Amino acid sequence: MSPGPADPSGHPPLFGEIKLIASTPHYVVIDKPAGLLSVPGLGPANQHSAASWCRTTFPHATGPVTVHRLDMHTSGLLLMALDAAAHRHLSRQFEARTTSKSYIAIVDGSPTTDSGTINLPMRPDIDNRPRQIIDFIHGRPATTHYRVLDRLPLHTRLELSPVTGRSHQLRVHCAHPAPAGLGCPIVGDSLYNPANLLSSKKLDVPNEKAPRLHLHAAVLDFDDPVSGLRIHCESPAPF
Numbered sequence: 001m002s003p004g005p006a007d008p009s010g011h012p013p014l015f016g017e018i019k020l021i022a023s024t025p026h027y028v029v030i031d032k033p034a035g036l037l038s039v040p041g042l043g044p045a046n047q048h049s050a051a052s053w054c055r056t057t058f059p060h061a062t063g064p065v066t067v068h069r070l071d072m073h074t075s076g077l078l079l080m081a082l083d084a085a086a087h088r089h090l091s092r093q094f095e096a097r098t099t100s101k102s103y104i105a106i107v108d109g110s111p112t113t114d115s116g117t118i119n120l121p122m123r124p125d126i127d128n129r130p131r132q133i134i135d136f137i138h139g140r141p142a143t144t145h146y147r148v149l150d151r152l153p154l155h156t157r158l159e160l161s162p163v164t165g166r167s168h169q170l171r172v173h174c175a176h177p178a179p180a181g182l183g184c185p186i187v188g189d190s191l192y193n194p195a196n197l198l199s200s201k202k203l204d205v206p207n208e209k210a211p212r213l214h215l216h217a218a219v220l221d222f223d224d225p226v227s228g229l230r231i232h233c234e235s236p237a238p239f
Helices: 050-057 084-096 169-175
Strands: 019-023 027-032 075-081 100-108 115-119 122-124 132-134 143-151 155-162 215-223 230-234
Touching: 019 230, 027 050, 050 075, 075 084, 084 215, 100 169, 132 169, 143 169, 155 169
Parallel strands: 075 215
Antiparallel strands: 019 027, 027 075, 100 155, 100 215, 115 143, 122 132, 143 155, 215 230
C-alpha cells in the first residue's frame, strides 16, 4: 500500500485512513493506519494521533481515552475508552491479560517450525532509543506465540499472538536469532531489519525498501465494560 498525500499541516503521511470498527457510548474500536501515533508525541508536528482524533470525533469523551497502544508504524485494531469508568474496566483487562490479540506479519526468511512460543525478556536500549533489546538479567518477561500461515519464496506470512505487551515485542522476537527467536525480521522494519527489502513475487516490489512495516493488529477480543459480553473485532491485513 502506498502512503497517502502529504498533509499540509505537517503530519506524516498515513497508509490509509482511520476506520471506525465498533462504537458504543462507552468505547470505540478503530482501525489505525500505519504512520499514525497512538498518542501525541513530542513537538508540534507529532500532536496528531489516534487519541487526539478520538477526542475530536467524540467530544463527549471524558477521562483518558487511551487503553493500549500500537507502534506508529503498526496498523490495526485499537480500543479507546470514552469515559473514566470504561477506561478503568478495559485497562484492568489488559493488565490481567484477559484480552486476546493477534497480529498478521510478513517476515524475511522462513521459520524452521510451523508454530511455537518465544520467551525472551526485553528492556529499552538506553543508549539507542527507541530500540528495545533482549536482556536475560534486567529485561521484563515477554512471551509471543507464532503460527505460520503461508510460506512464500523469500518470505513467510505469520500470525503472532502476544501474551505480554512490551514495546516492540513482536518486532524484536521476530528479528532475534533462532532458536530463541524466529531469526526472521519483519519486512519494512527500519529498526530491527537492516535489509528492509521486498523481494518475493507476492510482494512484487523487488529490491526496493518496503514502504511500511508489515505488521497489522488483526484480531482483538475483550469484555464489554457494561454488559460483560465478549466482544470480537477483526480487521484484515492490508498487505
